[in-house]
Amino acid sequence: xxxxxxxxxxxxxxxxxxxxxxxxxxxxxxxxxxxxxxxxxxxxxxxxxxxxxxxxxxxxxxxxxxxxxxxxxxxxxxxxxxxxxxxxxxxxxxxxxxxxxxxxxxxxxxxxxxxxxxxxxxxxxxxxxxxxxxxxxxxxxxxxxxxxxxxxxxxxxxxxxxxxxxxxxxxxxxxxxxxxxxxxxxxxxxxxxxxxxxxxxxxxxxxxxxxxxxxxxxxxxxxxxxxxxxxxxxxxxxxxxxxxxxxxxxxxxxxxxxxxxxxxxxxxxxxxxxxxxxxxxxxxxxxxxxxxxxxxxxxxxxxxxxxxxxxxxxxxxxxxxxxxxxxxxxxxxxxxxxxxxxxxxxxxxxxxxxxxxxxxxxxxxxxxxxxxxxxxxxxxxxxxxxxxxxxxxxxxxxxxxxxxxxxxxxxxxxxxxxxxxxxxxxxxxxxxxxxxxxxxxxxxxxxxxxxxxxxxxxxxxxxxxxxxxxxxxxxxxxxxxxxxxxxxxxxxxxxxxxxxxxxxxxxxxxxxxxxxxxxxxxxxxxxxxxxxxxxxxxxxxxxxxxxxxxxxxxxxxxxxxxxxxxxxxxxxxxxxxxxxxxxxxxxxxxxxxxxxxxxxxxxxxxxxxxxxxxxxxxxxxxxxxxxxxxxxxxxxxxxxxxxxxxxxxxxxxxxxxxxxxxxxxxxxxxxxxxxxxxxxxxxxxxxxxxxxxxxxxxxxxxxxxxxxxxxxxxxxxxxxxxxxxxxxxxxxxxxxxxxxxxxxxxxxxxxxxxxxxxxxxxxxxxxxxxxxxxxxxxxxxxxxxxxxxxxxxxxxxxxxxxx
DNA sequence: ATGAATCGGGG
DNA sequence: GTGTACGATTCAT
Numbered sequence: 042x043x044x045x046x047x048x049x050x051x052x053x054x055x056x057x058x059x060x061x062x063x064x065x066x067x068x069x070x071x072x073x074x075x076x077x078x079x080x081x082x083x084x085x086x087x088x089x090x091x092x093x094x095x096x097x098x099x100x101x102x103x104x105x106x107x108x109x110x111x112x113x114x115x116x117x118x119x120x121x122x123x124x125x126x127x128x129x130x131x132x133x134x135x136x137x138x139x140x141x142x143x144x145x146x147x148x149x150x151x152x153x154x155x156x157x158x159x160x161x162x163x164x165x166x167x168x169x170x171x172x173x174x175x176x177x178x179x180x181x182x183x184x185x186x187x188x189x190x191x192x193x194x195x196x197x198x199x200x201x202x203x204x205x206x207x208x209x210x211x212x213x214x215x216x217x218x219x220x221x222x223x224x225x226x227x228x229x230x231x232x233x234x235x236x237x238x239x240x241x242x243x244x245x246x247x248x249x250x251x252x253x254x255x256x257x258x259x260x261x262x263x264x265x266x267x268x269x270x271x272x273x274x275x276x277x278x279x280x281x282x283x284x285x286x287x288x289x290x291x292x293x294x295x296x297x298x299x300x301x302x303x304x305x306x307x308x309x310x311x312x313x314x315x316x317x318x319x320x321x322x323x324x325x326x327x328x329x330x331x332x333x334x335x336x337x338x339x340x341x342x343x344x345x346x347x348x349x350x351x352x353x354x355x356x357x358x359x360x361x362x363x364x365x366x367x368x369x370x371x372x373x374x375x376x377x378x379x380x381x382x383x384x385x386x387x388x389x390x391x392x393x394x395x396x397x398x399x400x401x402x403x404x405x406x407x408x409x410x411x412x413x414x415x416x417x418x419x420x421x422x423x424x425x426x427x428x429x430x431x432x433x434x435x436x437x438x439x440x441x442x443x444x445x446x447x448x449x450x451x452x453x454x455x456x457x458x459x460x461x462x463x464x465x466x467x468x469x470x471x472x473x474x475x476x477x478x479x480x481x482x483x484x485x486x487x488x489x490x491x492x493x494x495x496x497x498x499x500x501x502x503x504x505x506x507x508x509x510x511x512x513x514x515x516x517x518x519x520x521x522x523x524x525x526x527x528x529x530x531x532x533x534x535x536x537x538x539x540x541x542x543x544x545x546x547x548x549x550x551x552x553x554x555x556x557x558x559x560x561x562x563x564x565x566x567x568x569x570x571x572x573x574x575x576x577x578x579x580x581x582x583x584x585x586x587x588x589x590x591x592x593x594x595x596x597x598x599x600x601x602x603x604x605x606x607x608x609x610x611x612x613x614x615x616x617x618x619x620x621x622x623x624x625x626x627x628x629x630x631x632x633x634x635x636x637x638x639x640x641x642x643x644x645x646x647x648x649x650x651x652x653x654x655x656x657x658x659x660x661x662x663x664x665x666x667x668x669x670x671x672x673x674x675x676x677x678x679x680x681x682x683x684x685x686x687x688x689x690x691x692x693x694x695x696x697x698x699x700x701x702x703x704x705x706x707x708x709x710x711x712x713x714x715x716x717x718x719x720x721x722x723x724x725x726x727x728x729x730x731x732x733x734x735x736x737x738x739x740x741x742x743x744x745x746x747x748x749x750x751x752x753x754x755x756x757x758x759x760x761x762x763x764x765x766x767x768x769x770x771x772x773x774x775x776x777x778x779x780x781x782x783x784x785x786x787x788x789x790x791x792x793x794x795x796x797x798x799x800x801x802x803x804x805x806x807x808x809x810x811x812x813x814x815x816x817x818x819x820x821x822x823x824x825x826x827x828x829x830x831x832x833x834x835x836x837x838x839x840x841x842x843x844x
Numbered sequence: 845a846t847g848a849a850t851c852g853g854g855g
Numbered sequence: 856g857t858g859t860a861c862g863a864t865t866c867a868t
Contacts, residue, residue, distance in 0.1 A: 052856090134856070164857050225855045232855080292854035320856065329856095339853060344860085353862090355853060374855070397854095432859060453857075586859045701852060703864085753851070764849045764866050787855070799865070822864095 044200065045184045046074050047214045048177065049282060050334050051168045051422050053080075055133060062171050064183065064202075065312065065332045067214050067282055072197040073312070075332065076185050078205065080171050081110055084137045084163035085449065086127040086144070087119065094156040095127060097147050105143055107136060118448045120504040121532060126161075126449075134167035161449050169421060169437070173444040175205060179422035180413045182208040194332070195280060195312040211563050213413060217241065219281035220402035223293050224394050226381040227786065233265055234300050235381055236390065237272050239279070240398035246275060247395050253387035258395070266304040272297070276310045281333060283423075284310070285405040287357045287397070288339040290428075294319075294328035327428060338404055340428045341412060345573065351694045354701050361400040364407060370396045373706075375747060375789060375806070414566040418574060431577035432584050438574050439581075439589060442536040451588040462585035467596040470625025471603040473610060475669030475683070477834055479723070480621050480631055483685065484641040485661040488606060488626035490541070490572075492579035495601045496594075497538045498654035501582075502531025503591040518597045519604055525597070533589065537575055541655060544571040602626065609648060609658065616644055622669045622683070627661070629669065629683075638663060662687065666723065668834050684831070686720045705823055707748040711735055712827040725835050732828045732842045739816050739824065746791070746811050749819060755786045767792070767803035775805045792818040 046066040053062045064076040088094035095112055102109060110130040117126050131137050141163035149155035162170075177183065186204035224236040236249040247259045250268045255261065262268050276284070286293050298317060301308040308317045312332025319326035328335050343355050352359040358369040370393040372380075380386045416426040419434055420441040429437070443450045454462065495501065499516040505526035508515065515524030525531070530538075547568040554561045581587050583595030602625065610620050613630055618640065622629040632640045641660065648658055667685040685693040694716065711732060718728035738744050753768035759782060762769045771790035776782045789806040792799060793813045799822075802815060825839055832842075 138857090166856060168856085223855080227855085286854090288854040296855085322858070343853075357854080377855075430859065459859080584859065701863090703851065754854095756851070762849090766850065766865060768851090785855095 042189060042200070043184065043186050044068060044074060044198065045182060045208065046072075046076075047182055048179060048422075049216075050332060050424060051172065051179070052329075052331060053134065053168050053171075060133060062168060063313075063332075064185075065196075066183070067216065068198075069212075069214050071215065073195075073280075073282070073332075074198040074200065075192070075194055075196045075312070076183075076187065076200045076202050076205075077190065078171075078202045080167075081130050081132065082134045082137050082167045082170065083128055083130040084141060084165075085115075085117065085161040086129060086157055087124065087159045087161060087449075088127060088156060089149075089158050090156045091125055091127065093154070094147070097154055097156045098127070098129070098144050101143050101147070102140070107140060107143070108132065109136075109140065116447075118446070121448070121529065137163045137165075159452075161452060164453065165440070165450070169425075172420060172422070173441050175207075176420075176445070177205070177207055178418075178420045179416040179426060180213075181417060182210040182212075184208055193314060195277075195314065196332070211560070213410075213563075216282040217280065218283045218285060218402065218405060218409070219244070219276075219279055220285045220398040220405065221276075221289070221293065222286065222394060222397040222401060223296060224377070224390065225296060226378065231783070232296060232299070232785065234268060234272075234296060235265075236394050237268065238391075238394040238398040239275055240395065240402045241279065241281065244279065245395055245399070247391045248272065248275070249387070249391065251381065251384065251387050253384065255388055255391050259391045265300065266306060269297070269301050269304055269306040269308075273301075273306065273308060273310065283334045283336055283405070283409070284330065285336045285338060285401050287401045287404070288337065289335065290325050290327045290337040290340065294335070295326075298328070322428065327424070329424065334423050336405060336409070336412070336423065336427055338401065338408055338427075341408060342404075344428070344430045345415075345434075346408075356702075357397060357400055361404065365400065365403050367400060367403070369393070369400065373747065374752060374787060375750065410562060410566045411569060414563070415570040415573070418567070418570040431573065432581050432587065434574055435577045435581040436588060439533070439536065442539075443532070446532070446535075448532055453588055454586060454590065459585045462590060462592070465592050467583070467592060467599065468603070469599050471606050471623065472625065473620060473623040475622035475629075476619075477836065478668070479719075479835065480629075480667050480669070481665060482631060482637045483621065483664045483667050484630045484637050485664065485685075486609075486628040486630065486641070486645070487659045487661040488602075488609070488628070490576070490655070490657060490659075491602055491605065491626045492598050493537050493541055493575040494655040494657065495598055495605075496578060497534045497541065498656065499597065499601060500525045500527070500531050500534050501594050501597055502533040503589060503594060505529065505531035505534075506591065506593050518600050521593075521597060521600055523593055523597055533578065533594075537578060540571045540575040544568050544575070547571070605652075605656065612648055612651075613644060616640070616647070618644070621667075628658075629667070664693070666720065668719065668831075684716065684720055690721070702752045704827065705749045705751050705819070707735070707739075707744065707819070708823040708827040710748070711824050712830065715828050715831050719831060719835065725832070725837065728828075728832060729837060729841060732824070732832070733844070735824055736820050736843055739814075739819050742811050742814070742816075744811075746806070746809065746814075749791055749814060750789045750806050751791070752787055752789055755782065755784060755788055758784050765800050767800045770800040771803040771805045774803075774808075778805075778808070792822075 046068045048066045050065040062078040062080050067073055110132055113128050115126055115128045116123055141160045147153035147157040184206040185202050187200040187202040190199040190201050192199045219241040222238045223234050225232050226235045235251050239246045245258050248271045250262050250264050262271055298308055310317055311330045320329050352363050362368050372393050380390055412427050416423045419426050419437045421437050440450050508526040511527045515527050517524050547564050551564050579598045582591050610623055613620055619631045621631055664685040664687050669683045683695050715728045718724050755772050759772055768788040772782045772788050790803045791806050791809040792815045793802050793804050794815045795802050
């Protein structure tokens with residue numbers, strides 16, 4: 042039979058019958074399907090002497106208890122040049138790595154016969170390799186010809202594939218999305234789940250074992266075990282295609298798993314009825330539910346979205362406020378613990394819990410389309426792509442293109458090499474320090490496409506660097522002794538060029554498309570996906586763990602970038618602009634006299650005419666008022682920092698917010714108000730006055746103790762700390778008073794007056810009264826830094842705020 | 845001063 | 856069934 046479906050997930054299983062890839066997806070008429078495909082993993086050997094290499098390998102394998110499916114001779118490009126390789130096809134995914142380890146001793150530098158020079162692509166994950174080979178993108182439509190199978194899976198249809206065809210179709214079928222959130226409480230130092238919420242299309246549900254009067258969408262069960270069973274049941278009855286969480290990889294699913302183990306409940310959510318497992322990744326483990334995509338949107342927000350967000354605090358509250366214009370229900374942590382303990386206000390907590398799931402769901406509604414398009418562009422699956430950093434997106438995009446162009450994918454550097462690379466530095470982007478103060482009528486020009494353009498125009502790629510053929514007339518980089526090949530297009534420029542060209546085609550099409558249509562949305566997200574990958578490639582050259590690392594390429598990009606931005610600044614100044622600020626790829630202009638819009642438009646026409654190749658300067662926008670903060674002004678100098686306000690009174694703030702939960706509430710409040718005074722009311726005096734009042738209030742103790750609490754987590758057992766920070770000291774004091782203190786506990790403390798370091802004066806909030814607080818700490822370490830972050834630029838100093 | 849250690853995000 | 860964050864803050868030397 043023949044079916045068509047939208048690919049959601051892929052994995053593989055090893056059964057007695059052999060190794061099978063599983064493709065999971067959904068048909069246009071809402072059926073969930075799984076398709077089994079026969080495939081084998083393999084890797085490549087680059088030989089010195091191909092015949093001897095094959096004999097040597099066969100000899101080694103005879104001595105080990107491991108066999109291969111086959112060894113064949115094939116041709117692949119290594120650094121752009123066609124060479125002969127041995128392709129070793131294996132029976133099991135883990136065999137590629139294992140067999141490689143056995144045969145690497147043949148390399149000369151390891152004291153072997155020298156018949157092998159190097160091995161390649163032995164650590165590429167099996168299903169990722171499958172996607173690359175078959176040219177299948179995650180979230181594409183597939184047409185499968187095959188025979189029906191019987192499984193015990195929770196699917197409508199299972200097939201054994203004979204033929205797979207990738208279809209051209211941009212549509213997305215209706216998917217069942219379910220957001221999930223839990224609330225926990227600490228009882229005798231142990232975390233317990235006390236509430237869970239679910240939010241989907243026309244579906245809302247809260248389950249709890251805490252008795253109280255609730256609205257009808259709350260279900261009360263008798264204990265935690267029943268709560269856990271009910272959670273599992275809800276997942277299985279709703280049977281979503283995608284489960285969305287906010288920080289679920291590191292919290293909700295971790296705790297759920299943990300509690301299920303303690304209560305002997307099986308956490309079976311997957312479609313193949315296997316228990317939830319965590320797949321290890323770099324920093325975090327991810328909860329994987331076979332056949333259901335677990336999307337933890339915090340990953341995407343933190344890895345990809347955060348640079349373009351105004352907020353630097355990536356809490357659900359801050360992110361929802363910015364993206365949805367909606368907030369969490371306000372309950373602070375202390376209040377929540379109190380509520381669980383006393384069984385008070387539980388109805389509000391149920392609302393709170395549901396609201397979290399609702400916000401998570403609505404964020405997913407916005408971010409899923411973007412994720413689908415990035416997934417399609419990179420050519421991997423949603424589960425993985427939604428968790429990738431910029432570097433990983435670039436790496437997997439390049440890997441896919443390498444596979445398409447029959448190029449060998451370079452190996453990942455060894456750890457020692459990464460360390461060595463990290464020590465190498467080169468000069469970064471050019472920064473023209475901002476002129477201090479408030480500026481009016483500003484134009485922002487954007488060079489964002491600067492690096493991709495330069496890579497293409499100058500043919501910057503590891504294998505085109507210092508080629509033999511162009512020593513005389515290659516692309517020269519001013520100030521560096523490098524050149525890039527004029528004759529042969531490099532691998533990276535060729536794939537970047539594809540990205541840029543595809544993107545400009547889409548942008549052209551966007552102009553002819555109805556803005557409210559689905560097609561517009563899809564195309565818009567697609568061009569965004571292409572843009573972020575193209576823009577990240579320069580950084581990837583210089584990233585120490587990169588497979589296509591080249592210090593020379595990265596250095597060339599930044600040198601050329603500096604050259605062009607300086608030239609642009611010069612041109613702008615010649616045309617009568619005042620350049621208030623410039624950083625790497627953006628310029629902030631003001632006219633000395635005349636209309637900013639007219640002058641800017643004329644300048645853009647003029648300069649883009651002059652620029653070579655694909656280089657282009659774009660208008661980012663006009664702003665009424667703005668302040669810019671010099672990189673050196675405050676500690677932490679790497680980020681661009683400014684605040685702007687446009688004609689409609691909309692604020693645009695970058696890099697100014699710093700206050701996280703390890704700052705007290707009062708500091709957060711102060712920073713927010715100061716920004717409002719400065720930008721909205723343009724009244725520095727009022728801002729100063731306000732800060733002075735707060736300072737005075739602290740001195741007079743006219744504040745609430747709860748606004749001074751600092752929250753910090755004990756991330757490991759208390760004995761293992763080498764450095765005793767304030768929260769560790771506070772935790773020790775809790776323990777001395779007979780409280781159980783464990784890993785993962787959120788410590789709430791106050792800095793008190795007295796002798797010694799900050800840590801020594803950190804006291805658990807339970808044992809502090811307002812009169813003991815260290816006013817100086819709160820004034821000089823919390824309130825003033827938060828306020829001065831903004832006010833410093835306006836010439837306000839610490840002295841102006843404390844009399 | 846400078847470097848090492850630690851944290852966030854979720855509850 | 857691979858593995859890269861990073862900027863701010865405080866302690867320790």
